[in-house]
Amino acid sequence: MHCVLRSDDLFVIQRAKDVLEAKGITCLIKNQFASGAMGEIPPQDCIPELWLLDESWAPRAERILAELDERPQQGAWHCPQCRELNEAQFAICWNCQDSRD
Numbered sequence: 001m002h003c004v005l006r007s008d009d010l011f012v013i014q015r016a017k018d019v020l021e022a023k024g025i026t027c028l029i030k031n032q033f034a035s036g037a038m039g040e041i042p043p044q045d046c047i048p049e050l051w052l053l054d055e056s057w058a059p060r061a062e063r064i065l066a067e068l069d070e071r072p073q074q075g076a077w078h079c080p081q082c083r084e085l086n087e088a089q090f091a092i093c094w095n096c097q098d099s100r101d
């Protein structure tokens with residue numbers, strides 16, 4: 001298997017997984033629930049990771065993820081309260097639950 005993404009922000013990992021799977025690239029999240037086990041395992045093993053089931057998809061997956069970073073989604077908005085970036089379909093901030101208006 002091949003790790004394509006590491007981030008301590010599970011939201012980022014989950015979004016990348018959704019995008020890849022929409023394109024037929026099967027992947028899985030490791031350490032998804034690791035924060036609850038913090039203290040029992042070393043912190044570097046607690047960072048959520050996105051893994052491809054098939055390594056041959058890696059170049060394609062990495063290109064898709066690179067494009068994702070470059071182009072913010074249409075309609076994405078920054079929270080007026082905490083400045084987090086939210087996806088267009090959400091009416092409230094994922095981070096602080098403030099409304100987009």
Ligand SMILES: [Zn+2]
Binds near residue numbers: 079083093095
């Ligand atoms: Zn917010």
